[in-house]
Structure formats: structure tokens, C-alpha cells
Amino acid sequence: MEIGELTRARDAAAHFLSTSLQPADRIGVFTSTGQNQLDFTADLAKVQQALAGIHPHPIFRSDTCGAISPYEAYLIVDHEDPVATSVALGEEKACHLKGENAQLQPIVREPQNAAGMNPWLEYVKTKAAQAESESEEASLAALRGIDSLVRRMVSLPGQRSVVIVSGGFLTDALLYHLDEITDRALRSNVILNGLDARGLYTDRAYSVRSTDSGLGSQLMAEKTRMEMEGSRRQTDGMHDLAISTGGAFFENSNDLEAGFRKVTGAPESYYVLTFSPQNLKLDGGFHPLKVSLASPRGLSVQARKGYFAPRPSPDPTIREKAEIQEALFSQDEIRDLPVDVHTEFFMRTRTDAEIDVLTHLDLHQLQFRKEAGRNLNNLTLVVALFDQDGHYVAGLQKAIELRMFDPTLEKYLRSGVALQSEFDVKPGTYLVRTIVRESVSGQISALNRTIAIPY
DSSP states (O other), X not given: OXXXXXXXXXHHHHHHHHHHOOTTOOEEEOOTTSXXXXXXXXXXXXXXXXXXXXXXXXXXXXXXXXXXXXXXHHHHHHHOOHHHHHHHHHHHHHHHHTTSOGGGHHHHHOSSOTTSOOXXXXXXXXXXXXXXXXXXXXXXXXXXXXXXXXXXXXXXXXXXXXXXXXXXXXOTTOHHHHHHHHHHHHXXXXXXXXXXXXXXXXXXXXXXXXXXXXXXXXXXXXXHHHXXXXXXXXXXHHHHHHXXXXXXXXXXXXOHHHHHHHHHSOOSOOOXXXXXXXXXXXXXXXXXXXXXXXXXXXXXXXXXXEEEOOOOOSOHHHHHHHHHXXXXXXXXXXXSSOEEEEEEEEESSSSOEEEEEEEEEOGGGOOOEEETTEEEEEEEEEEEEEETTSOEEEEEEEEEXXXXXXXXXXXXXXXXXXEEEEEEEOSEEEEEEEEEEETXXXXXXXXXXXXXXXX
């Protein structure tokens, strides 16, 4: 966001929270740069302080001479758009022929380089690729922040809502990443909302900026058109995340406080529709979805536009790690495997306690690989503690290699496998989250237990 956008959005958020915060609400402040952040709290003074400390931190500095906008770069690099290329060439020549960049003057005297390419065109394409790379990196930083926050909120109690406040960032080349965030938010019951911090904007500003570019009237008109289109596309990603997860999107209004009221309001009701696609190719291809009402009667549907097929993971270890992490920070229980969890605590002193977690796994449903007469499988156990506000407290992971001959397997089929975990804690209320995953078929179980240790 530019400084003016940030100031207006920051002031609107501060005033909204000062008049709307409820006793049970917990507010967190997070930024794409990772600076001036505040974890979830009910302390309004800390929230106001965190908001006041947010300042613009541009990731990259733009070249003022013949600058190529992110959307223009996207058209040149990804679509080889001849109009966008002509505009960039015209601006580059007009800029450098004015003597603003002396080291490029030899280009004017050399119509072609040794490879037979126009040096102007070669330079513009290189510059466009760099501009797109910088824009994509900035957008990825924003998406990584949103994705990290969704993962963080999965373990929190109550209704979970995210408001993305931004002047926008281009996501045309990052649609797969958007879909991954949408999928994770939907599975985790996290609602994403968007607020366009630019407020009310018109197309007039773009024609004014373009008059100083040195372009002819026709190319200047095309430049203006691209800037207008790029401005409209800046918030497409925020809009899609909101609409696809059941949230709201607020734009084109200077009443940002009203915007905060709109995007923080919880939907009265919603439906979760699911299906399992058959014979899905793991090629990352997009599959459109359409949800319609049999009898609309003045109603409309807000639903996901489609989904991307998964991409094959070259490393099963990476896939396993991601599955375990996603299950760990979710509150949903999964019972693919017959797992039972028991918890108890012991007071060591008046202020120190120990929590013991006993995990028992019945092996009857496990599949085994046979190799050299042994029955093989690998188990991964993860146990984590969260406090009553959903904050991660402690965790541990154990890897168990099962390499059993038939008589040993028969023994453990009767008794099962028992694993114990211990944690040193202070008195309080904790959520114990236990994850067990086996490697042959990838089945996983995730169970919750709550334990209260009195002070």
C-alpha cells in the first residue's frame, strides 16, 4: 500500500475496533513483511499500538525511466502481447533519447546486435522479465503471509475470520497458489475477506500520469488502457479468495470503516458442498465448478469457481510432512486408523505439572509390505499441546519402524502398539492434539483431548 492508503486503512481499522470489539473477540495484526505483527489478543491497547507501528516497506524500487508496470510486464512476458511490447519500446526510446540514461545511448546507434535482434527489443524484454519477477515475488510474499495465517488459525477456537487489507497485488500467474490457500481455508473453516485500501478511484488519474511518458497519442491511449486494466486486476486475487471461502469483498468506496463492518460480519448461514472427483490426473490442470439454485426466487449463489488438480509430489517425504502439519494445526478429528488416546496429569510441585499422553494403536487395519520375511511399515506419531487461546505450547514427534516377522506381528495384533509422551507444563487448560500416520497407504488419524490442571 502507498502511505496515503495505509494511513486511511489503519485509522479506519483502529476506530472500527475501538467501537466494535466484543469481550470474547481476539484480534491479531499481521503484515506481509512480517514486521510490526501482533499475535491474537483481547488487549485493545496493544492492537492500537501495533496498527500505529505499521509503515510501508516496499520490497523493490521501481525504475523511473521507462518503468514497466506489473500488468504490462505480465502481458509482454506471458502473452508476448505486441501492443504492450510496442508501448514499452516507445517509452524506453522516448525516455533514453532524452539523455536520462547515458549508458544506453549506444543502443540508438546499433539497430541490431550480433544475434540479429533489435537491442531495444532485447532490453525491453529483459526489463519486463525483471519487472514481472519482482512483482511476482511481492505477490508471493503476500500470499505466503495469508497462507501462514490460515495455517495458524486452524488451531484457534471459535469462529475464524481473516480480513485482507491491501491496495492489491497481481495474481494472474499465481492462480495455483490462490487455489491452495482457498482449499486450505475451506477445509479449516477459515473465512477470508478482502478490503481494497485504495478506496474510491477513477480512471482519470491514469491518463494524467501517461501524458509525461513521451509516447504518441495512440500508444499513450494504449498505455492508459493497460494501466486501467492493471488497476482493476490488482484486487482479483483478494476478491477470489473472499468469494471462494464465503467471505465478503469491499471496494471502490472511501468509507473504509463501513468496509470493516461489512467484511467482519459473519454470514448467517452457509452450505458446504463436497465431492470426490474420479480418475483425476495429477497435472495441476484447472477444473471449473458451477453451483446454481434450482429455484432462485431472487437469491444468488456465492461459490468457488473451480479447483486445480494436485501436482505430483516428487518426494513422498515432503508430502508426508505437509499432511502431518496440516492435520496437526486443524481442529477436525480424523479416524482412518483405530487409535485411542488417554491423558492424565501429575502435580510435581504447587506450580509445576506433568501431562502424560498414552497413544494406543490397533494394528488390525494396518497394511504391511512383505520383504525378506518381515512385515514392514513406518509410523509417525506427533503430539502437541495448545493453550485455551489456541496458541501452540509444545510438541514432539516420534518415528517408529515396524520390522516384524510373522510371530511378532501376531503378538502385536493381539496387544496393539502403545506409545507414551510426557510434557512439563504449568497449571491451566490444554488441548492435546495427537496425530498418527502410517506410510504404506498414507492413512492418518487425528484426535483431540482436553485436559484441565487446576491452579
